[in-house]
Amino acid sequence: MKLVLSLKEIGKEDRRLVGGKAYSLAVMKQQGLAVPDALCVTVEAYDEYVTSTGLRERIMMELSRKSFGEMRWEEMWDASLRIRNMFLKTPIANELVNAIKSHVEPVFNEKAVVVRSSALGEDSSRTSFAGLHESYVNVRGIASILDHVRLVWASLWSDRALLYRQELGLDVEKSKIGVVIQKIVVGEKSGIVFGKSPDNRPLMIVEAVYGMNQGLVDGTLTPDRWLLERNSGRVVSYTPAEKDKIVVPSNKGIQLVYLQNQKGAPPVSEEELSQLFDVALKSEEVFGAPQDIEWTFAGKQMYVLQSRPITTIKSGEPEDNRIFYLGLRKSFENLRSLRKRIEEELIPAMIEEGKSLSTVDPSRLSDSELAKEIERRSKINKKWVDIYWKDFIPFAHGVRLFGQVYNDAVRPTDPYEFTDLLTGTKMLSLQRNKLLEEMSRMIREDRTLSKNLTKQHYKHIDERFEKKLKSFTEKFGSYLCSAGGCRAERETIIKLLLELASKAPTRKKVKETSAQKKEQLFLSRFEGEQKQYTIELLDLARASYRLRDDDNIHLGNIQTQLVAAVNEARRRTKIELEVEEIDTEEIARVLRDKTYVPKISKKPSESSQDLELSARQLTGQPASPGIANGKARVISKSSDLFEMRKGEVLVCDAIDPNMTFVVPLSSGIVERRGGMLIHGAIIAREYGIPCVTGVSDATRLIHRGDQVVVDGYLGIVTITSKAS
């Protein structure tokens, strides 16, 4: 078994043994290019590790909770987090440790190294795994190197890598990874050379930053950029960037520091540009195709850190979403500026937009005005949905980044323990539910009030209650308005309050002491600048956790205004409500032309004369622990929410924060949409309600009134008896 090979030992036949990156480095080294010394831990070592520890089967089990193609990226992230934790908690067997150690220790001993991924398939010009797996810079000592080798192995199962493989149709079960352990070169300037411009113009691209190149690769730093003619190396254009920070090694790993001098000067000279041009041509000659090269200058010596073929799929093409997947993994710096934009610009603008839309009452508009208003609202809604995808969803990575740092530092048994540090962050939906709780408590404790509300004697209602109800309606009434009809708004809320008042609230008390202890323990693992970074990351993660809920509330307000206008049009045009999907353009057209028959899209129904399908037990993800047993309340349309009775199990396609006001009524939650950090799961954990998410076809296979058991420990939903 070949477990570790040096660059000199790697031959042509070893390509699939060492992975693309290691193979390229070996070829370049053997061709005389300056490549820092490196060893490769082969895919056989990876195989040995996952086989001897039983991890291979555990990974497959984790990934088979749901068909791979059916998983959303949030579910993939969850699976990926759980798998990463398996790697963190599973030590490498002594025999394998000793075998790797015997090669690595004599070469690197206590020297600092970079531990990089080298996945199979990286050498294909149709696939690019660049940035999808992890690399660790400035790792020292055999124990730490082995620890990081394990983390690189785990990154084979990162959400980004899983999504990319799914998209390319690569077989997940056969995925393997090699690891390169390379001598660190602390360059004063670093960057990339693109041997050929991706838009196929006969140009070469050079990008450069001061310091090490990690800041450039992860998008934290904007590089200076040159375009060179491919045939002559002549500089066609130069775009300088604002240069105020650089990446340098820290005690452990790397850090971002302010650049002291050189702010205005380009990182590379003309002579160095010419050297880079030559290296790009040389490596193109070696590999037979233009390359994407990472380089660094240490003194006068230029080193090639890695080289890979330029993928022929252009970013932005529909079949290549790698750029989007990479965008899901924003760096801390990027997240910080994104937070500023979200908190200071986007959320206020969203609130304003919702308010401004609500000033127009659709029922007062003529048909043609209503048609115009629907189109306007639809356009505004689309604009915000796009922003949601572009900015808000990537910001969710703040929670994920924190989760990873927490798990690496604490290595907890429960990979979601980190969420204990994020809860109680004053989410809007919780504020709304708190107000509901307060009003329902008033009803519970005041018999006269309860009686008056039940008998609809609203004139005799307690003044204090009336005031609270008014304030609630002003702040949170819009969704209820769209679901129950504006005229019924007050009655709808009162009906809900009476139901809530029928039993004491179940909300779990947040164990603040426990969370505080965990926070202290977590922070105690860091020192100095790293500790400061970690404190800032925790703050960012809390904002990310809170905003992922709040943004939905605000987006919900905008969507509510669109729905209100569409509902008004439906009322006028008598388009049947059971129509599952109808686009707004069609509705506007009907308003303008009463003779027009709208195109209706209905889901094809599966039927069979000889067989009838029903579910006995369905699996999903365990999203909030506990066991609940109750009658199912299946939510097919928003008005179903108001039929919810205390103790029922809420079964729905996807809970958004606008719906969570009924959560306190439910004994358990089952959701088709999967994920541990989705709203249903967050709110279920806040209330201590058992929850299973990611149950495919939940709303089709579970019927209203079915008796169901929700097992929030195992992620299983059992239908114990069917509704008659």
Next chain:
Amino acid sequence: MLDETRRVLMDLLESQRFAVVASQSKGQPYCSLVAFASTRDLGRLFFATPRYTRKYSNLLKKARSAILVDSRSNRAADISKAVAVTAIGKVRELKGSTRTRYLEEYLAKHPHMKEFATSPSCSMLAMEVERYYVVSKFQNVLELDVKK
């Protein structure tokens, strides 16, 4: 969903050669491994058995039975990859032209069983399936009722 489940079930019943048949006598459960075949409409599972066997005598006395078919290959990955199906219904002995027809189908799947299945001492039993329980992905259980 229904089409997908039907496909999974048909693939399993066609690809697997053996099934476990449950029977009982005086409260004592009993299991037997049999080479089986199924009808295209999924309505029947059938198998050959000598008349002097315990399962034959049990099933003729108490017709209600369960048959288990699965795709495990004795690897750890089976826990997530294997599909297991339990069929429940009544078992009866096939006779006359029905027996001849089913025997032909049975031998098409198990040609090497010809000597055994055509022996005068061998009977052909068939379960009229009322319901299938299809278990996949470790704990996912769907029920498929066979309409008569």
